[in-house]
Amino acid sequence: MKYIDEFNDPDLARRLLDEIHAIVTRPWALMEVCGGQTHSIIRHGIDQLLPDKVELIHGPGCPVCVTPLDVIDQALEIAARPGVIFCSFGDMLRVPGTDRDLFRVKGEGGDVRVVYSPLDALDLARKNPDRQVVFFAIGFETTAPANAMAVHQARRLGLDNFSLLVSHVRVPPAIEAIMTAPECRVQGFLAAGHVCSVMGTAEYPELADKHRVPIVVTGFEPLDILEGIRLAVHQLERGEHRVENAYPRAVREQGNPAALRMLEEVFEVNDRNWRGIGRIPASGWRLSDAYRAYDAEHRFDVAGIRTEEPAECRAGEVLQGLIKPTECEAFGTSCTPRTPLGATMVSSEGACAAYYLYRRMNNAPAAQGPRVPQSQQEEMNPVG
Amino acid sequence: MCLAVPGKVVSIDHRADPLTGMIDFGGVHKQACLEYLPDVRVGEYVIVHVGFALQRLDEASARASLELFEQLGLLEEEFGDAWEQAARQESGSEAR
Numbered sequence: 001m002k003y004i005d006e007f008n009d010p011d012l013a014r015r016l017l018d019e020i021h022a023i024v025t026r027p028w029a030l031m032e033v034c035g036g037q038t039h040s041i042i043r044h045g046i047d048q049l050l051p052d053k054v055e056l057i058h059g060p061g062c063p064v065c066v067t068p069l070d071v072i073d074q075a076l077e078i079a080a081r082p083g084v085i086f087c088s089f090g091d092m093l094r095v096p097g098t099d100r101d102l103f104r105v106k107g108e109g110g111d112v113r114v115v116y117s118p119l120d121a122l123d124l125a126r127k128n129p130d131r132q133v134v135f136f137a138i139g140f141e142t143t144a145p146a147n148a149m150a151v152h153q154a155r156r157l158g159l160d161n162f163s164l165l166v167s168h169v170r171v172p173p174a175i176e177a178i179m180t181a182p183e184c185r186v187q188g189f190l191a192a193g194h195v196c197s198v199m200g201t202a203e204y205p206e207l208a209d210k211h212r213v214p215i216v217v218t219g220f221e222p223l224d225i226l227e228g229i230r231l232a233v234h235q236l237e238r239g240e241h242r243v244e245n246a247y248p249r250a251v252r253e254q255g256n257p258a259a260l261r262m263l264e265e266v267f268e269v270n271d272r273n274w275r276g277i278g279r280i281p282a283s284g285w286r287l288s289d290a291y292r293a294y295d296a297e298h299r300f301d302v303a304g305i306r307t308e309e310p311a312e313c314r315a316g317e318v319l320q321g322l323i324k325p326t327e328c329e330a331f332g333t334s335c336t337p338r339t340p341l342g343a344t345m346v347s348s349e350g351a352c353a354a355y356y357l358y359r360r361m362n363n364a365p366a367a368q369g370p371r372v373p374q375s376q377q378e379e380m381n382p383v384g
Numbered sequence: 385m386c387l388a389v390p391g392k393v394v395s396i397d398h399r400a401d402p403l404t405g406m407i408d409f410g411g412v413h414k415q416a417c418l419e420y421l422p423d424v425r426v427g428e429y430v431i432v433h434v435g436f437a438l439q440r441l442d443e444a445s446a447r448a449s450l451e452l453f454e455q456l457g458l459l460e461e462e463f464g465d466a467w468e469q470a471a472r473q474e475s476g477s478e479a480r
């Protein structure tokens with residue numbers, strides 16, 4: 001079995017899988033919220049090693065994918081301005097705006113820089129006092145403390161040429177939105193481990209209770225995911241709905257107190273649009289009053305942006321777990337990582353990209369393939 | 385980008401503001417902000433996300449994770465040249 005051999009502990013993987021196969025008696029649908037977990041699942045074929053009764057639904061947890069199109073277009077417009085150094089994480093370079101991406105803006109002469117950390121952007125502001133340095137502050141709770149520290153330092157140092165274009169999103173309101181959607185099929189959640197490294201687990205018991213769903217905090221590696229699935233299925237089979245921590249080596253119940261204090265100081269909760277999904281109440285953070293002067297949206301007048309999504313892109317449905325990427329007609333034909341129509345085909349955490357990269361590779365003749373029926377293989381075999 | 389990579393704290397610059405340390409990610413050395421784990425010590429393992437140490441980790445699981453990340457090419461993805469990666473993607477020669 002190709003996949004199991006690739007796990008860092010094949011014996012343990014086999015034992016976890018055997019146990020999941022042994023305890024499951026009814027069909028269950030679990031959602032992994034985080035895109036990093038989606039990639040791990042598809043890369044290692046975990047969905048295909050599970051009993052047929054356990055379905056994994058891929059969630060909206062890819063910050064790159066859910067950054068709204070109008071914010072991407074704002075970023076592109078600011079990045080193209082003379083006198084601006086626009087800094088971003090590398091994942092954003094190829095995310096399609098209405099008619100271009102950051103990669104293109106750079107090609108056209110915009111000063112776009114990729115930074116590893118928001119503090120690198122702050123450094124650029126210090127070294128270029130005559131330029132406006134803008135950092136594209138996207139991400140979930142995992143990334144927010146880093147971005148908060150950057151703007152906190154900027155204010156302390158009086159670096160007035162630094163600002164953030166903020167598009168932060170929070171996981172618990174997304175879980176709430178998914179559970180209250182009329183078409184919801186999700187019966188249990190794998191919660192994102194590194195989000196909880198920062199936030200702890202305090203926000204989840206209320207959700208588990210209210211919607212009667214198990215929520216299992218899970219890591220990203222294949223074994224972590226299998227363990228998370230095992231615990232979730234175990235709870236479901238017994239009719240339980242608790243918060244469980246399957247990733248204790250990196251998640252403490254109280255989270256990271258120093259990071260939480262910084263978040264509290266720099267950000268305030270606001271309603272946010274998620275690309276392809278729509279407005280989710282209280283699902284984001286924006287800069288608090290004390291930091292408003294460092295908000296690029298206020299500093300740069302970027303009015304009059306008209307956005308347009310390609311009509312054939314179904315990323316919204318993919319992000320809500322309503323369809324699998326392969327159900328989109330454009331998948332692998334007009335939409336590939338090279339010519340992405342939606343952000344989910346670009347990001348290293350996007351579900352469309354995961355299906356494209358790994359399912360295609362696994363269908364190569366050399367691979368001792370996973371158990372994919374022939375009909376499905378053809379459908380997944382993209383051109384290009 | 386949500387990846388958090390385990391690494392070992394090899395030195396701490398107590399005069400740096402914000403508090404900064406050097407982290408060894410299986411041979412790749414990179415600075416990280418330690419402000420969110422202010423009492424971390426040299427020799428401890430931490431998970432680092434976009435240049436910030438977020439939590440401690442025990443050595444055994446840190447090593448196991450690093451090995452896996454290395455094998456899967458995730459370290460290259462995290463620390464490699466994003467422009468090169470984007471250009472490869474654009475030209476269709478992205479191989480993983």
Ligand code: SF4
Nearest residue numbers: 314315328335342352
């Ligand atoms: S395959 Fe492409 S077009 Fe279809 S939903 Fe995914 S990103 Fe959108």
